Every structure is written in structure tokens, then in C-alpha cells.
Amino acid sequence: MSIRLICSDIDGTLLQYGKKELESEIFEQIRELHRRGILFCPASGRQYTSLRKLFAPVADCCVFLCENGGVIYKDEQCIAKNPMPRALAEEIANDLWTRSDGQGEVMLSGQNTAYLMERGLGMLKRIQFVGNNYQIIHDPSEVPEEITKVSVYLHESVESYTERFVPRWKEANCAVAGPYWIDTTFANKGIGVRSICKTLDIDLADVMAFGDNYNDVSMLDIVGVPYIMDGAAAPLREKYPNHTPRPEDVLREFLKQN
The missing domain is CATH 3.40.50.1000 (HAD superfamily/HAD-like)
Structure with missing residues (x-):
């Protein structure tokens, strides 16, 4: 080796x-x-x-x-x-948004832009902190390019939502990606x-x-x-x-x- x-x-x-x-x-x-x-x-x-x-x-x-x-x-x-299949990416984004009890914000990733569905809970500040290109949207259908990843930002902690989302979206490799993030992707x-x-x-x-x-x-x-x-x-x-x-x-x- x-x-x-x-x-x-x-x-x-x-x-x-x-x-x-x-x-x-x-x-x-x-x-x-x-x-x-x-x-x-x-x-x-x-x-x-x-x-x-x-x-x-x-x-x-x-x-x-x-x-x-x-x-x-x-x-x-x-x-x-x-990229993820478009219909599935939008379905996951809507599910993460609606089933996070108002405590989650959603990010859809394109090739080099993050599309943010935000509630003022801190996701935008984190995206600005790491230096991402970003655009604010209100619905997943507004993303104008292929979607490579859909994530939910949970401003308190992922712990209460891991069992809710990870098994449900196993087909999209759903996984905890840090203290505040759960990711889905076909990669x-x-x-x-x-x-x-x-x-x-x-x-x-x-x-x-x-x-x-x-x-x-x-x-x-x-x-x-x-x-x-x-x-x-x-x-x-x-x-x-x-x-x-x-x-x-x-x-x-x-x-x-x-």
C-alpha cells in the first residue's frame, strides 16, 4: 500500500x-x-x-x-x-420544513449556491459565517438548477429529530452531519x-x-x-x-x- x-x-x-x-x-x-x-x-x-x-x-x-x-x-x-431526483428533493425539503415543528430551516444545495428556506433561527448567519454563496427562497420549486443536497438546520439540536427524519429518508442517505444539521443526498x-x-x-x-x-x-x-x-x-x-x-x-x- x-x-x-x-x-x-x-x-x-x-x-x-x-x-x-x-x-x-x-x-x-x-x-x-x-x-x-x-x-x-x-x-x-x-x-x-x-x-x-x-x-x-x-x-x-x-x-x-x-x-x-x-x-x-x-x-x-x-x-x-x-444530483438528486428533482421530485424527491422537493418532497424531502417540504417534509423537513413542515415536520420540524417550526424549529427547522431548510437548505437546498445546487452546484455552487445554497438556496435557503429560513425562519430567522440562525441558519442564515451560519451560512454567511462559512462563506457560502446563497439565495433566499420560499419554496423548493424556486431552485433554478439541479439539487445535490437537501439539509435541515435545527437550531437547538438534531437529537429530537434524528429518529423522525433519518429512517424516513434512508433512500436519500439521510444522516446526522453535525450538532445542528441533518443531510439528505443521493451521493x-x-x-x-x-x-x-x-x-x-x-x-x-x-x-x-x-x-x-x-x-x-x-x-x-x-x-x-x-x-x-x-x-x-x-x-x-x-x-x-x-x-x-x-x-x-x-x-x-x-x-x-x-
Whole structure:
């Protein structure tokens, strides 16, 4: 096995919740990996604009897995896209909106724009915080392009709504994506990683990946070297033997030994 691609979830893994900028060490590590012919892949539910801003100093050294695998970018070009069936995406959006007891706000993701159905509960501020392109809408039918992901933002916590939505929309890979988000998509991070590997002729066994949440499982399950964060839920820590508090710690040792 020879590592050729390193994928990392962002929020809760490489970037702690509430922080806006990455530590400088990861940029140095990504540059060194690139010099050695190893590609780095931010793998996130965020859109491309947000990810590219976050990784601006090393963007040319990265391939970007955006919208949980719904959109893949390399060299500023979309190289793969996995949209949802339109009717299903609209049905899910309406369900998340109406069955969240007035406590949920809905985001529909296009290729590089977030379409927001908001109630003033904080979603808009979070989208502005991460630097997404966005547009306010009042109905899912107003989205003028293919939809790659539908999410509900629950401003108090996802806990009270996980059982309500995750089993119901299993066909759309419904999963908890953080303390406040539940996502649905016809892609997932595993599908995104497979798309990247197929396009770039990389064996899945030659991929290392880092994650901290249930929406990372599809990615962690297929790569040769999966790592789970120390702060992940207990079932995830039990599932994967490799644990770390920070991806940078693992990458530092990897670069020393290789």
C-alpha cells in the first residue's frame, strides 16, 4: 500500500466547531504532500466556494469533495456531479420544513449556491459565517438548477429529530452531519471518494481518510486507512481502531516516516 490520496472531513475534524480558519500547519503539510505526489481532499458538506476560501493558500494542491459528495472540483472545474431526483428533493425539503415543528430551516444545495428556506433561527448567519454563496427562497420549486443536497438546520439540536427524519429518508442517505444539521443526498462521501479515485486512477486501498460523524462512515468504510476523531460518538470510536485528536498529528508522523 502506498498512500496517494488523503481525505479529511472539515467541521469537527480538521476545523473545530466555531472556528473560521485552519491552523497554518495543515497548509505546510498539504504542500509537502503535494511535492511527494500525494493529493489532499477536503471532504465536506460545504459548497465549493466555502472550501476554496478555507484552503486558499493550497487550493491548487487539492481536489474538493463538496456537498457530501454531490459535487467534485479539481483545478477550478467541476469534474463530477451526483444530483438528486428533482421530485424527491422537493418532497424531502417540504417534509423537513413542515415536520420540524417550526424549529427547522431548510437548505437546498445546487452546484455552487445554497438556496435557503429560513425562519430567522440562525441558519442564515451560519451560512454567511462559512462563506457560502446563497439565495433566499420560499419554496423548493424556486431552485433554478439541479439539487445535490437537501439539509435541515435545527437550531437547538438534531437529537429530537434524528429518529423522525433519518429512517424516513434512508433512500436519500439521510444522516446526522453535525450538532445542528441533518443531510439528505443521493451521493455521500464514499460515492464522492470513489468518483475521485476512478477519475484519477487511484486505488481505494491507497487512500487515507479522517472523519468524526456518521456522514463520514461511507468514506471511512471504503478507504485503506481510516481514522476517527477522539471526540466522535462512542459507536464510531468502537467501529474504527485508528483514533486521533487531530489529523495534523497523523500527517506529521506520516511525513516523517515516508
